Amino acid sequence: MTKHADEIQERNYLVLCLQAIGEQREEAVQREQSLQNNVISLKETFWDDVRINFDTFSDIEETYLTMKQQAELLSGSEVVQQHIVKSIQVYDRLQQSPYFARIDFLPQNQQEPLQVYIGVANLFDEKQDDILIYDWRAPIASMYYDHTPGPAHYETPTEQIQGDMLLKRQFIIKNGQLQAMFNTGLTIGDDLLRNILAQNADEHIRSIVATIQAEQNKIIRHVQTPHLIVEGVAGSGKTAVALQRIAYLLYHYRNQITADQIVLITPNQLFNQYVNAVLPDLGEDNMQQLTFSDYANQRLGRQFQLEYPYEQLESLLSEKDDTRYQTKLHAITFKASHAYRQLLDQYLGYLSKQGLLFKNIVFRGERIITAQEITKYFYSLDTAISIPNRLQFVKEWLLQCLTAIEKAERHKEWVEEESDLLETEEYTKTYSELLQEGRFAEDTFDDFEQERRTLAKQIVQKQFMPLRRSVTQLKFVHLLGIYRQFFTHQHAGSLPPQWEEICHYTQNNLTKRLIAYEDIAPLIYLQDKIEGQRTNTTIRHVLVDEAQDYSPFQLYVLQQLFPYARMTILGDGHQTIHPHTFHNPSLLAPELYGEQVAKMVLTRSYRSTKQIIHFTSKILKTEATIEAFNRNGTEPTITVVTNEDDLITQQVERVNSLTSQFDTIAIICKTAEECQRAYDKLHPYLEVQLVTSTTKQLKKGILLLPVYMAKGLEFDAVLLFNASNTTYSRETERNYFYTACTRAMHKLHIYAIDTLTHLIPQ
Numbered sequence: 001m002t003k004h005a006d007e008i009q010e011r012n013y014l015v016l017c018l019q020a021i022g023e024q025r026e027e028a029v030q031r032e033q034s035l036q037n038n039v040i041s042l043k044e045t046f047w048d049d050v051r052i053n054f055d056t057f058s059d060i061e062e063t064y065l066t067m068k069q070q071a072e073l074l075s076g077s078e079v080v081q082q083h084i085v086k087s088i089q090v091y092d093r094l095q096q097s098p099y100f101a102r103i104d105f106l107p108q109n110q111q112e113p114l115q116v117y118i119g120v121a122n123l124f125d126e127k128q129d130d131i132l133i134y135d136w137r138a139p140i141a142s143m144y145y146d147h148t149p150g151p152a153h154y155e156t157p158t159e160q161i162q163g164d165m166l167l168k169r170q171f172i173i174k175n176g177q178l179q180a181m182f183n184t185g186l187t188i189g190d191d192l193l194r195n196i197l198a199q200n201a202d203e204h205i206r207s208i209v210a211t212i213q214a215e216q217n218k219i220i221r222h223v224q225t226p227h228l229i230v231e232g233v234a235g236s237g238k239t240a241v242a243l244q245r246i247a248y249l250l251y252h253y254r255n256q257i258t259a260d261q262i263v264l265i266t267p268n269q270l271f272n273q274y275v276n277a278v279l280p281d282l283g284e285d286n287m288q289q290l291t292f293s294d295y296a297n298q299r300l301g302r303q304f305q306l307e308y309p310y311e312q313l314e315s316l317l318s319e320k321d322d323t324r325y326q327t328k329l330h331a332i333t334f335k336a337s338h339a340y341r342q343l344l345d346q347y348l349g350y351l352s353k354q355g356l357l358f359k360n361i362v363f364r365g366e367r368i369i370t371a372q373e374i375t376k377y378f379y380s381l382d383t384a385i386s387i388p389n390r391l392q393f394v395k396e397w398l399l400q401c402l403t404a405i406e407k408a409e410r411h412k413e414w415v416e417e418e419s420d421l422l423e424t425e426e427y428t429k430t431y432s433e434l435l436q437e438g439r440f441a442e443d444t445f446d447d448f449e450q451e452r453r454t455l456a457k458q459i460v461q462k463q464f465m466p467l468r469r470s471v472t473q474l475k476f477v478h479l480l481g482i483y484r485q486f487f488t489h490q491h492a493g494s495l496p497p498q499w500e501e502i503c504h505y506t507q508n509n510l511t512k513r514l515i516a517y518e519d520i521a522p523l524i525y526l527q528d529k530i531e532g533q534r535t536n537t538t539i540r541h542v543l544v545d546e547a548q549d550y551s552p553f554q555l556y557v558l559q560q561l562f563p564y565a566r567m568t569i570l571g572d573g574h575q576t577i578h579p580h581t582f583h584n585p586s587l588l589a590p591e592l593y594g595e596q597v598a599k600m601v602l603t604r605s606y607r608s609t610k611q612i613i614h615f616t617s618k619i620l621k622t623e624a625t626i627e628a629f630n631r632n633g634t635e636p637t638i639t640v641v642t643n644e645d646d647l648i649t650q651q652v653e654r655v656n657s658l659t660s661q662f663d664t665i666a667i668i669c670k671t672a673e674e675c676q677r678a679y680d681k682l683h684p685y686l687e688v689q690l691v692t693s694t695t696k697q698l699k700k701g702i703l704l705l706p707v708y709m710a711k712g713l714e715f716d717a718v719l720l721f722n723a724s725n726t727t728y729s730r731e732t733e734r735n736y737f738y739t740a741c742t743r744a745m746h747k748l749h750i751y752a753i754d755t756l757t758h759l760i761p762q
């Protein structure tokens with residue numbers, strides 16, 4: 001067929017699809033309208049069809065049943081209606097761009113090739129009994145990503161289908177118009193990908209559905225093992241792939257899981273906003289997003305002041321004193337280790353027999369049950385029973401004690417005083433309650449006494465309520481005291497040489513009720529072991545992005561929290577910026593997941609130009625296989641100046657020259673402190689947005705941010721504010737520096753005062 005005839009045929013097919021989409025959309029709109037009317041009328045007539053009769057038991061039963069039927073009818077209609085609304089949104093999306101690719105596939109032993117058009121959703125033509133468009137997640141569509149024309153195959157749930165791919169074609173369709181089409185011999189046409197990657201950065205990461213690469217497709221569709229580790233170099237598409245994978249899982253397990261059963265663990269709120277557009281764009285509901293700090297806050301935030309990861313980083317990165325730096329670093333790394341968890345386990349063994357600390361139970365300033373009494377009761381229980389189970393017995397016992405104390409309390413003077421202070425409203429309420437209970441008979445003579453007793457009971461009950469609630473929530477366990485005691489406890493076995501300093505430093509924090517970031521996971525662990533494991537059993541999949549920045553201890557806490565979840569762990573060992581990962585096994589180590597894990601590696605980087613990738617690869621000391629996608633740009637520049645004024649002048653000039661071409665320019669500093677200083681100097685000349693740890697949304701324009709806030713994100717152009725040898729001097733800062741430089745997509749400009757950091761090889 002000639003090129004022209006081909007194009008005519010494709011235009012006709014597009015018309016056919018658009019027509020079908022239009023018709024099906026119209027039908028859906030009609031159905032939605034009629035359902036909406038139905039729901040409105042059901043709401044209006046809800047009570048008409050319910051016979052309310054409470055005379056006899058069977059009347060009550062019938063009343064309940066008719067109400068239940070009506071409610072079910074109503075909620076059933078609402079569910080269907082929501083479903084149709086979603087399908088209309090899908091049709092809207094398809095009308096814009098129904099498909100992006102076509103493959104012609106001739107299955108073995110068949111005469112006629114199948115024409116498979118691939119888009120973001122399935123489109124079935126009922127009249128022709130034909131599939132007009134295949135969802136990109138359908139098994140057959142996989143060949144588009146995996147094969148070049150020639151022998152090809154795909155997997156169905158039951159078998160492998162072999163055959164020949166006769167054609168592979170890509171389309172650019174915008175607003176329902178065919179703008180370009182080209183046949184491709186490569187896996188996915190490099191030109192198309194190059195064009196996409198050359199575009200300017202967005203506030204959100206985009207869907208990569210039309211250009212998923214074969215190695216990425218394997219990750220997206222991997223369901224063979226419960227757990228999957230993805231180790232990928234900077235810019236290799238880990239985040240993009242994670243989001244496509246979620247969309248795939250929702251399709252593959254569509255009758256088993258919903259979006260709210262999938263959790264993406266992210267580094268911060270800014271990142272949450274960066275990734276939350278892809279799923280809705282693909283017509284799916286968004287997954288849940290959680291940062292480790294969010295979870296820590298839910299668990300411990302009400303009782304303690306928790307350090308945020310960026311606060312820990314700030315304090316370490318700005319530490320000039322080397323001894324203090326080393327102590328902090330040792331404390332952080334040791335507390336993230338397996339050895340530390342073992343030490344806590346030993347301590348828990350000790351606590352099982354002695355040493356558990358409780359709080360006094362105080363009522364109106366008086367100790368009504370002392371900590372010693374609770375301790376005595378706890379250790380009177382059989383030590384064969386686990387600590388959490390024994391605490392349940394203690395809880396029951398305490399509630400009984402409270403009931404007895406509460407009864408005795410009713411006769412105390414304060415109760416009478418309180419009852420004198422009661423408003424008339426309260427009296428009336430009590431009176432009517434007594435009337436309802438039938439306790440005021442006309443011939444009784446102790447009405448006043450009855451009322452007094454009832455009031456006293458109510459007053460005391462109300463005051464005891466918070467106590468009871470606290471006991472039920474096991475607040476009588478002195479968690480902080482128990483953890484603090486750990487640092488004075490005589491531990492058997494080997495301890496790190498710096499243990500004494502670590503104890504001193506930690507106790508200092510704990511006395512101020514400050515839980516350092518490195519203590520959060522251990523404290524949650526300890527709480528679970530003492531009070532009982534808290535779990536979320538509804539979650540089926542957990543994806544951890546930027547996984548290199550979590551400690552094995554944090555992973556353990558997450559695994560315990562989501563016991564029924566399969567895990568996808570995505571990270572890059574060269575971008576570890578959080579100190580608790582130094583000298584600890586990385587989350588990318590398969591040993592942490594038992595035998596049910598697969599590991600895949602991504603070595604090709606798509607974010608940056610070839611020149612930027614070559615430059616940044618040299619920052620890494622170890623030999624890393626980083627393949628650059630073939631996209632050309634200019635060489636990164638290095639500018640060394642003699643003072644800060646020059647630094648500012650040069651950067652203002654540079655930014656001004658970049659703004660005409662690019663949407664997002666990031667000036668990256670080492671710390672928030674440096675950012676603030678830079679902001680003070682720059683903002684008279686540039687309209688710059690200072691991004692801090694509380695920033696929730698990224699705007700286009702000129703941004704000023706510390707490295708740890710930039711992680712996971714990307715910008716058209718990056719300026720390294722001050723890469724001098726005094727700023728980035730420590731070997732432990734190499735990955736941090738590398739992470740900053742790899743945020744650049746098209747341009748990278750590095751500045752330094754006096755001497756350039758030795759982390760850039762000369």
Ligand SMILES: Nc1ncnc2c1ncn2[C@@H]1O[C@H](COP(=O)(O)OP(=O)(O)OP(=O)(O)O)[C@@H](O)[C@H]1O
Pocket residue numbers: 193196197205206208211212213216232233234235236237238239240241572575606607711712713714742
């Ligand atoms: N197959 C693809 N098609 C189009 N764009 C892609 C593809 N793979 C990756 N990209 C783009 O490359 C850029 C980097 O992707 P992403 O942020 O997911 O990488 P990453 O591995 O998570 O990076 P980092 O670890 O450095 O944060 C993004 O703009 C993404 O859209």
